[in-house]
Amino acid sequence: MPDSAIQFRSVSYRLENGRELLHDLNLEVRRSETLVLLGRSGSGKTTTLKLINHLLAPSTGEVRVEGRSTREWDVIRLRRMIGYVIQDVGLFPHFTVARNIGLVPQIENWPPDRIQQRVEELLEHVGLDHSLGERYPRELSGGQRQRVGVARALAADPPLLLMDEPFGALDPITRAELQREFLALQGRLHKTVVFVTHDLREALLLGTRIALMEDGRLISVNTPQEFVDSTEPMVAAYVAAFGTPEIRKRANP
Amino acid sequence: MNIWQFMLHNHTEVLELTLEHLWLVGASTFFAVLIGIPLGILITRWPVLNKPVLGTANIIQTIPSLALFGFLLPAPWIGARADRLAILALTLYALLPLIRNTYTGIKGVDRAVIEAGRGMGMTDRQLLWQVELPLALSVIIAGVRVGVVISIGLATIAAAIGAGGLGEYIFRGLAMVNDQVILAGAIPAAALAILADVSLGWLEKRLTPH
Numbered sequence: 001m002p003d004s005a006i007q008f009r010s011v012s013y014r015l016e017n018g019r020e021l022l023h024d025l026n027l028e029v030r031r032s033e034t035l036v037l038l039g040r041s042g043s044g045k046t047t048t049l050k051l052i053n054h055l056l057a058p059s060t061g062e063v064r065v066e067g068r069s070t071r072e073w074d075v076i077r078l079r080r081m082i083g084y085v086i087q088d089v090g091l092f093p094h095f096t097v098a099r100n101i102g103l104v105p106q107i108e109n110w111p112p113d114r115i116q117q118r119v120e121e122l123l124e125h126v127g128l129d130h131s132l133g134e135r136y137p138r139e140l141s142g143g144q145r146q147r148v149g150v151a152r153a154l155a156a157d158p159p160l161l162l163m164d165e166p167f168g169a170l171d172p173i174t175r176a177e178l179q180r181e182f183l184a185l186q187g188r189l190h191k192t193v194v195f196v197t198h199d200l201r202e203a204l205l206l207g208t209r210i211a212l213m214e215d216g217r218l219i220s221v222n223t224p225q226e227f228v229d230s231t232e233p234m235v236a237a238y239v240a241a242f243g244t245p246e247i248r249k250r251a252n253p
Numbered sequence: 254m255n256i257w258q259f260m261l262h263n264h265t266e267v268l269e270l271t272l273e274h275l276w277l278v279g280a281s282t283f284f285a286v287l288i289g290i291p292l293g294i295l296i297t298r299w300p301v302l303n304k305p306v307l308g309t310a311n312i313i314q315t316i317p318s319l320a321l322f323g324f325l326l327p328a329p330w331i332g333a334r335a336d337r338l339a340i341l342a343l344t345l346y347a348l349l350p351l352i353r354n355t356y357t358g359i360k361g362v363d364r365a366v367i368e369a370g371r372g373m374g375m376t377d378r379q380l381l382w383q384v385e386l387p388l389a390l391s392v393i394i395a396g397v398r399v400g401v402v403i404s405i406g407l408a409t410i411a412a413a414i415g416a417g418g419l420g421e422y423i424f425r426g427l428a429m430v431n432d433q434v435i436l437a438g439a440i441p442a443a444a445l446a447i448l449a450d451v452s453l454g455w456l457e458k459r460l461t462p463h
């Protein structure tokens with residue numbers, strides 16, 4: 001097995017009208033790491049994620065997952081081994097929480113009692129009470145919904161996980177709580193995670209490496225420590241925007 | 254004799270014509286659903302077909318009903334019996350609301366939800382049956398409701414070609430210049446339309462996802 005789970009090789013993505021959203025992206029995601037895609041709104045983070053599970057196809061270059069180009073993968077099989085937490089959560093409004101979480105096991109034809117058991121387990125994993133399983137997404141708070149989104153992505157125990165601002169739009173306390181839970185979970189599960197955020201603090205806390213994107217380009221890939229020490233102008237600007245002294249403290253706890 | 258006494262007196266005939274009417278409406282709605290929903294789904298998958306399909310259904314709706322009955326008269330098998338002819342014509346009229354509502358219902362499903370389903374590896378078929386159709390159902394039912402109400406009204410004209418239904422009374426009353434006979438057809442037809450509208454409206458509301 002190759003050491004890298006995902007590779008972008010000279011990937012560009014253009015819209016039909018010719019506008020280029022991603023420019024010559026070269027990036028490697030190592031097995032069991034949490035690679036954070038960091039960048040401002042509109043820098044191309046979500047587009048990059050969607051190229052991994054082939055919701056989008058590269059215009060040029062190729063994306064390789066487990067050594068095979070996404071063009072060659074059976075797209076359904078590819079997606080079922082990649083958990084996906086989308087930016088807008090996207091829970092199915094007509095399914096209960098339990099059915100939302102159990103969706104991939106269901107379409108993978110697991111027996112019902114095994115699905116139920118798995119759902120219970122996942123509710124616990126993400127810190128939700130069992131009784132919430134019977135509710136509908138509209139009966140949950142925003143934070144609970146995001147937890148369900150994470151649980152749903154983990155359901156069939158996929159080796160890869162794409163998380164698109166999974167803790168966005170939450171109050172700082174809940175956010176910190178979910179971040180802690182993510183770290184604990186990742187400490188046990190060791191998934192290969194691509195995690196999107198525009199919050200540098202979150203990136204430093206959760207990432208083994210941080211890929212900074214700007215305007216459809218990859219600027220640099222750094223460990224958290226390298227990131228705060230970097231003299232690269234765009235990296236330094238990002239650090240400065242979050243308040244340099246405070247950020248340095250975070251990287252050296 | 255007032256209208257109610259007239260209807261009571263002729264209650265077997267009123268009932269018979271009502272049942273005929275319901276048969277015309279029921280059968281045509283059945284076929285319209287059977288054809289319209291798949292066509293509506295089809296044009297969400299093949300956007301190039303969107304304009305021709307909706308355009309054709311639109312044009313059919315603008316054809317005056319008597320003229321449409323006339324156009325269909327030479328059709329083999331269909332033209333041989335008046336009720337077949339009427340059912341075909343009513344089916345054609347009911348297609349537009351069904352195709353259009355199926356299409357807009359599916360297109361109206363939250364993109365994030367579709368994206369999530371796709372990203373989790375649902376096949377197109379799973380997405381359609383488990384996500385898109387259930388979430389579009391109330392809009393589709395609204396289309397059925399419009400189709401049924403249109404059909405109940407138009408079916409009265411089917412009597413002109415001898416297909417029966419409550420239109421019999423209306424045409425007979427017109428020929429006899431007898432308001433009571435006209436009303437004996439018009440009142441039950443209106444009652445059916447209101448009943449269908451209210452009950453399907455209730456169903457539509459119940460199925461609306463929150």
Ligand SMILES: Nc1ncnc2c1ncn2[C@@H]1O[C@H](COP(=O)(O)OP(=O)(O)OP(=O)(O)O)[C@@H](O)[C@H]1O
Pocket residue numbers: 015021039040041042043044045046047048087198
């Ligand atoms: N289907 C599309 N049609 C047109 N423009 C698009 C489309 N998808 C994305 N874009 C544009 O591509 C750019 C990158 O979008 P992307 O969603 O990848 O950004 P992002 O980094 O995820 O931003 P955010 O942090 O706001 O989610 C943006 O300028 C966006 O407007």
Ligand SMILES: [Mg+2]
Pocket residue numbers: 045046047087164
């Ligand atoms: Mg995004």
